[in-house]
Amino acid sequence: MFIFPKFLLQHLGILFGYIFNIGLSLIFLNMAITSIFEKDYESFIFSLIVGIPLSAWTIYLIRSGYSEHKEQEEQKKS
Secondary structure (H helix, E strand, O other): OOOOOOOHHHHHHHHHHHHHHHHHHHHHHHHHHHHHHHHOOOHHHHHHHHHHHHHOOOOOOHHHHHHHHHHHHHHHHH
C-alpha cells in the first residue's frame, strides 16, 4: 500500500490553496468589471465587498508563506 509522504501532502495543499484563492479573486474581479459594463451596480458592490477582502487574504497568505520560507532558509544557513 502506497502512503503519500507528509511533505508532499502539505505542499500539494498549499499549492491548491494558492490556486483556489487566486482563482476566486480573479472571478470576483471579472464579476466587478463585467457588472460595470452592464451597469449592474448591485452586483458591482457585492463583488467589491466580497472580492477585496478575499484578495487581501490571498496576498497575506502568499506574503506570510514567502516570509516563513525565507526565515527557514536563513536558519539553515546559520
